[in-house]
Amino acid sequence: MKRLSLIGSWKRLGVQVGLLAGVGIAFIGGSEPPPAIAAPVCVEEGQCTFVKPLFLIVADYSTSMNTMFDANQTRWEAAVSAxxxxxxxxxxxxxxNVLLGLMRFGHDPNVGQTGTLIQNDSSGITDGQKIxxxxxxxxxxxxxxxQCNGEAIKTAIMSVPAPINGNLVGIGTWTKGALDRAKAYIQQTWTDHPNDKQQRKGAIVVLTDGEWTDPSGTQKLQPANQNPSITAKDLFDNNGVPTYVVAIGEAMGKMFADELAMNGGTGTAYDASNPQQLIDALKMVVQAIINxxxxxxxxxxxxxxxVLLDxxxxxxxxxxxTQAGPMGMTGWDAAREALAGANSLFDQVVMGNQAVENLVHLGLAVFGYNMPAPGEQKLLVDYGPCMKDNFQWALDPNTSCEAPGCTDPWGGPPITWTFKDGSAIDPPGFDAQTLSHMPKCDFAGNLPNACVGSGTYTHLGLQLVQQNITDYKAACSNPMFPYPCDANTKFINILVTDGDYQSTDAQVQAPLQxxxxxxxxxxxxxxxDLxxxxxxxxxxxxxxxxxxxxxEMYYDANNQMALEAALASIIEQISFDPCCGFVNCANVPEPTTDEPDPLPMDTTSTTSESESATDTATDTETTTDTGVTATDTDATTDTPVTTTDTTETSAGPGTDTTPTTTETPTTGATESGGTDSDSGEPTTGNNPTGGQVTATAGDTEGESETSDTEGTDSATGGSTDSAGGCGCKVDDAEGQTRGLLASLFTLGLAGFIRRRRRA
Structure with missing residues (x-):
């Protein structure tokens, strides 16, 4: 047994350096860049579980970039600032978290000769480009x-003079030449580093203000073999390198800019009609690269x-x-607070200042009595990021308390719980299936003031978790899974129980081992208590x-604080990747999926129960006034009990029905002296872009009015969710912009906007 000090090392998790300070908050509060709060964080590549991707910024250095962008800045000056x-x-x-590179491009006065410079250009562009x-x-x-060469990027771009000292003519826009050079350079990087543990991913962003030209910069949009889309398509199709396009000036809203982005695998170009929108557009590109x-x-x-909860x-x-507890005094309340309250499992701090919920995917399952078959075990929430709100809702007694079966969830027996799916009703309007659950609170004559009915068949919960891991691994091994896994992905279980199970030792031992x-x-x-x-x-x-x-030995926790300490001590033993903390769950809980939220459906039933982890496990109870002998199919013999109940229909993970469940309690176990026994005296009761965004409207230079559109996705389409305190649809222009930027922070986003703020 491990007894834990309540003020232990878990309160001082500052042992790792190279933390990602403030990761994930830059893009959600509007378009202003955040103030610097510390020196830029550099995470050495050896601390990452992956090799850092290559990210090449390709900036248009044509003289048209000297055109005024607004009253105070030229396009070039705005590009530098952005x-x-x-x-x-x-x-x-x-x-x-990436390896940065910077290239500028213009045109090549003499394609047939190497080392050609542009007349009057002092910036060093040679043969049309300069890295x-x-x-x-x-x-x-x-x-x-x-490594961590952002300062070099800033110094380089700020030290370059305006194209030909501010002239409006003299340098053209040979975009294909720039992409050809980018392709060659990325491939050269791969070749020069054969010992990289895996080939690095790559990405390119092209910032341009005008139509592409031939090498000499004299012919616009011709000849056809100089279309940069040819190279962008080759890079994406054959090398997996996407090309993002940010269009300003004459390039805004034009087909050639969207064509380049489309062939580069990123849908449509990001348009910007003023300096601030240019900053926003580049931030959106960064988020797209993260996604x-x-x-x-x-x-x-x-x-x-x-987490497997008793x-x-x-x-x-x-x-x-011997007595049903009042609000805040029960073990269930304490467990819920420890798992999803103010100082919960999700809130433990690692690597200096990172909340655990930003660096793991958490799931929740429960177990109880073994009858009716297959038992009460249920997967409430499958593995996913930012699931604190889901845990809290699923375990909240108020969630499953609905009149007439329940008017006070702490009122004592008998209570009829109504189980729900938080993804089928709004609020809460979760995207991930989230099933509510409560232990049974039936009446037994020998314990008239206590809740009875749900036993402790621990092996059924363990078998459910074991099968779910198998099923999840089969799904997440697909690279197209929203959150892929591989052979090195860690899977960990945390079993919270009083230990006094009614399963046999062999039944419990088998799935654990x-x-x-x-x-x-x-x-x-x-x-x-036990x-x-x-x-x-x-x-x-x-x-x-x-x-x-x-x-390992077990952790002893006989109250909420001790449970919180035990959870924190376990978290201390887990290694986390400091390069993967780009989600801030405090701002964007439960990232939205790429599918519309399901509509609520009324499937309340009194004749079937379906709460297993598969679609095939469907059990039927018949309401009766006669006795029932509860027999465990795993050879555990239970004392006969008499039950009268109206059953529930609850969709477990993998089922397609909406689990709005009304349950009249079944007394399957009487708890005497704090144990869950099986006897009692019951009575009756009742494309990779992840959402491209056009920041402005119009095709002409100088337009400043934004078009507040939905985030559109070239692959999956877009939609807005209903409002309700979850960062969903907003009505004003400013709100739409903020909602958009916040939604881009979610993983696998495809244009749906959802943000839940926690009190």
């Missing part, structure tokens, strides 16, 4: 990469943690199991040993 803001945004997230900042030191024997390039390679490095009826009782042998450790926390009984202590230690290959 590139600096992009590098600085989010405390230097970009420069710390001002490279990815690596080409002269070094080891071709060492330039399209960084997130897919990051996702396998995010641990998957499943949902026996004793969790609702106090006074050694099988999961450990498959690389999944199960940590065990003994929680509740944890200090000799029998419970023995069972808890056995489970901890079985689930860890003998390496």
């Amino acid at each position: 590139i600096v803001a992009m590098v600085d945004a989010d405390n230097g997230y970009l420069q710390g 001002d900042v490279g990815f690596y030191d080409e002269a070094a024997p080891d071709k060492a990469y330039y 399209d390039v960084i997130q897919p390679v990051c996702a396998p490095g995010l641990p998957r943690i499943m 949902a026996s009826s004793s969790m609702l009782n106090i006074n050694n199991g 099988a999961m450990f042998n498959a690389g999944v450790t199960t940590y065990v926390i003994g929680f509740g 944890v200090n009984s000799p029998m419970s202590m023995t069972k808890l230690n056995n489970m901890a040993n079985w689930g860890s290959g003998g390496a």
